[in-house]
Structure formats: C-alpha cells, structure tokens
Amino acid sequence: MEVTRQYQTVLVTGANGFYAAAIMDRLVKDGITIHGTVRSQRAVEALETKYGKQIKIFIVPDICAENAFHDAVKGVDAVFHVASPFIDTFSNARAEFLDPAMKGALSALEAAATEPKVKRVVMTSSCAAIVNPLHSSGFHRPGYTYTEADWNPLTYEEASERTDFDPVYTASKKLAEEAAWNFMKESKRHFDLVCINPCHTWGFYTQPVSSASQLNKTNAELARLIDGEEKDLPYCHMPWAVRIENVVDAHIQALYNPKANGRYIIANQPLDFQQIVDIMVKRFPEADWLENVPKGKPGTRQLTEFFSLDNSRSIRDLGLNYGPVEQCIVDFCTQYQVDRKKWASKTA
Template sequence: MKVLLTGGSGFLAVHCLDALLKHGHDVVVTVRSDEKGQYLQELFKGKPFSYVIVKDIGAEGAFDEAVKTDPPLGAVLHTASPFHFKITDNKKDLLDPAINGTTGILKAVHRLAKSVRSVVITSSFAAISNYSNPPKVYTEEIWNDQTMDEALNTTNPQAAYRASKKFAEKAAWVFMESQKPSFTLTTLCPPMIYGPVLHQVKSLDDLNVSSARILRLYQGIQRSGPAGSLMHVDVRDLALAHVLAIDNPRALNQRFLMVAQLASEKELRDIMEKNFPEIRGHLKDEATDALPPFGIDNSKSVNVLGINYRPLEETIVDAVKSLKALGA
C-alpha cells in the first residue's frame, strides 16, 4: 500500500517510516527541506520511499500536492505538529499550526485523494490530561478540560501546548462528523516518547524535547522546575501502533491511549546508573521518586492494536546509547 507520512523528519516519524518500510509499504514523506529529505534517503537507501517538501503545515492547501501520488494513496499517517515551548504567541505559535495542520491534511485527503481508506493522527496524552481534576485512572474516554479562552491567555507554555493537542484532535473528530469523508480516522495519544534517536540531529542542542530530557538526566544536569511527565512510551512501539492501525478493522474510528507505564525520575536515573556506571555520583540534583496520584489503563492498545510494550530498561538504555553515539 502507498502511505503518506507527514512530518517525516521528526523523532517519531522516522521510526514510523522504518516500521512502514518493514511492513512492505511504499511511502511518501513530507519534510520541511531538501536537506531533511536527503538525510532520510541516505538513512533508508534503496528503500521504496520518496519525499515532498511542505514548508508550513499550517498554510492553506499545504498538503494538496503531497496527497496526489501515482499509484494513489491508501492511507495517511499524520505525525506533523509543533512540540516546543519557545512561544511568544499561543495562537500563532501553537494553536493555529496544530489545528490547521490537522484539519488541513483531512481536507486535502477528502478533496484530492479519494483512494485513501484510513488516516491515523498522532495526538497526545496532552489532549487527555486533566490537571485541574485528574481521574483515578486515565483512559481514552477522558479529555483535557481546558477551554479555548484559557488556551489563548495562559502564560504557561506547557498548558498552551496541551491545549493545542486537545483542540487539534477535537477538530479532527468534528471534521469526521460534519464532512463524513470516505476514510476512517484513528488517533493515538502518547505521553513522553523515549527511545533511540534516528532522525537528523546536528547538535545535542537541537534534540527533540523528550530526548533532551533523557540527555539531561544522563548528564546529571540540574533541572529547573518539576520533573515533568512520568508516563512514557517507546518510540518504536508507538511507531508500530501507527502502522498496525492502518489495516486493523477494530482500530478504525477509535482513539487509543498509548502509554507503556508510569516511571519516576529516580527510576530512570537508576536504570542509567546500572547500565552506564561511569555516571554514578554525578547527578547534580535529587531525582524524585514521586509518582502521580492516578493510574493508567492501556488495555485497549494492547487488546485491539496488539502492542506488546517494551520494558522500561530497554527503552532507556537504547535511548542513552543513541545519545552517546551523538556525542553525549
């Protein structure tokens, strides 16, 4: 099957490309520049994929040309969305790109790629997280309770990011209900995504947010602020879930919470010190062993998608090994 993969040069997307190719798919990838596309061509030399440039995913008609392929597309994996906290304007920097990018790909497929039967969108646990009134156990049924007014006016960049993921996913489901396209929709909601780095990283300063967190903990760099999310999923498991969702009839028009487990900051650091003894005693902060007062129910992803989540130690060790290869 021919599959379009958006955001193709990102941390998750490169693993999605790897999984798609291993499952025998022919892939078209969207990237922001020729340089990123050529990096992927070198990484997956000889494999059946090509790339197209989409410089601004939030622009009107951004994906119009990307969805026109020969042979025609059968599925779309949409992973492209901003994930950063360098924000000066919540609407312009986060909300608009996330919402317009998501609805933009759906509009393009609906108008120009009638052959597409399934679309899979990478949402986020951020679209589920309910910080003002957390449940005892998180499931796919729960939504972030932020309002648009709160999203536009918050001075907390993490809150603005969480809102962008909620409203982007909500917009996708509204589109499905109002337009009734010929394709189905599946959304996947991961928390922090850890694991080995495959995408192009010119400098450790350019790491994606979740890999940078692993790097700081490995290097013992003092943290500013709270420990952050204590939920994780391995990037390889999440990438496989995207591919499995394409053809699984039980996954169509469904939402999945993609969380392997809860793990404290101390647990992550202990795994690192066990496997990389050279860093013992070099932690410049106290790693907290606190866990959140709620649980997670990932049974739907296990039972419907068939995901067998990797153990935490494998995820963290492989992540650190890849960072060391980059010069950590």
C-alpha cells in the same frame, strides 16, 4: 499481524521527526512506498540517502497553508499525520501553538478527502489531549484513572489567554484532535480516522541527528542529564512513560488492523526522573558520563501520587506488548553515549 497489502503508498507528515522517522523505518521494511513531507530543503538529502527510491519528499514550509498537503497526498492509500508544532517558549499561544496544531490537522484531513484512494488516516495525538492540566487537585491528579473517554477540558478561548507551557501545549493537542474528529463528523468520508495518544516517549532515535540540540524534546531531557546540564532532577510533568517501539507498533497496527477505531492511550508504566537516574546507575555503572548525572535520593520516588492511564484498549485492539519500561531509558543511553563521543570528535 499480517500486513494488509491494500496499503502500497503512504503519506507521512513531518518525516524528519522522532515519531515519523521510526514509523517510516517500519513501513519501509514492509515494502511500502512513502510520501514524506518536510519543512525545508535541508531535510531532504538525509532522507533520500536513507530510503532511496522508497521515499518521495515534498517540501511543505507551512502545514497550515491552504492545500499544504494536496500534492503529497496524490496516489497514496493512507496518511500518517505526525507533524505538529512544538516550541519551548512562546509569546502568543493562539498564533504560535493553538492555530498551527488545529490547522495542520485539518490540512492533512482536507488533503485526504481529495484523494479517493485514501482508506485510513492515523493521526499522532497525545495523552496531553486526554489529561486535565488544571484540575483542582493539580496536574498529577492523584487517584484518577484516565481513559480514552476523557478529554482535556481547556477551550480554545481559555488556552489563548494562557502564558504557561503546560496548559497551552496540552490544549494544542486536545484542540487539534478535536478538530480532526469534528471534521470526520461533518460529512461522510471515504476514509476513517484513528488517533494514537502516547505519553512521554523515550528510546532509540532514527531521525537525522548530528548533535544533541537536534534531538526530540523527550530524548533531549535524558541527554541533558548525561551531559551534566542538570544540577538537580528535572520536574516530572508526565509521570508515565513508553518506549518508541511501542508507539510505532501502535501506529502500524492502527493502519493494518481494520478493526482499529477511535483513540488509543499508549502508555506503559509510571516513570519519574529519580527512577530514570537509578536505571542509569544500575545499567551503566562504568559509563564515563555517570558522574555528570544528579543522583537525587536513590531508591525513592520523585512522585508518589499521580493519575493512572488505562492502556487496556491498546493491548486488546492493537495487540501491544509493552515489556519492561526501563528499556526505553537503556535504549536511549546505549545509542547516545556512542553518538555524543562521535559528535565531540568531529568538533574537536
């Protein structure tokens, strides 16, 4: 699709994250100038070195703070709100997960409302905002097909009382996106909103990374397998996968395509950890790290019954061509097997 040249300068929140970095790479190739936000000065140098004059960095320590993005949004034509809290452990669901997700989304939209040039906001949501983590048949809800019309039913009050990860994390995604749509309904805005809802995402990483500990959560799962940190196959929370390139395509087309609207499930095919290690064995038979990887029960499925995700809107409206799902695993392993040796040599 031809680039819509009405977008010359774009704000990207969470600019040093997995999704944001890949999105910015595409924007830069299209000649777009980026206003990027990061939480601390430590992230600035790597981004300025990589993008040069095509990026202007704004340090936003707290995305929930009043007027957090108001300086960064000045002069931009569109906003990618990608930043969102993610923590493995928490003691207070409301303070550490739910409120930051909701307030961060509203902060980005409130900033967009102050800049007359903004035409569109593309928000990174998640399939977690769509699925029901507490369904009576279990999280994997066999036989059900989720569409964009579905919403995670957890309320703020219910999620606030939880201490287990899945309900709280998924609720944070639902509540943030819900807050964004409510903001759009409250008053007529001079911009529109499109939400991208990816499932489990793997593949090449382009954000600044100098150790496995700096990888994003999903890719870190694969790194743990390669590094021998998993004795058995990990539990499969999300039984669907997608390649990072597909997620980037969705964001970019959500910006460029004037007909894009509403929410979009971004999902390729089912993929569990048994299939993943089978791909590793098949595609990297000579890899020195393969002996570290637990093999499970080759040729079987870790999960045999689970929900479906309807990705037809993303294909029809955004023109996504997903390709073979195994490529996301091949991409990561190809990059990581080189990087892990490089990082090890620097610490030797």
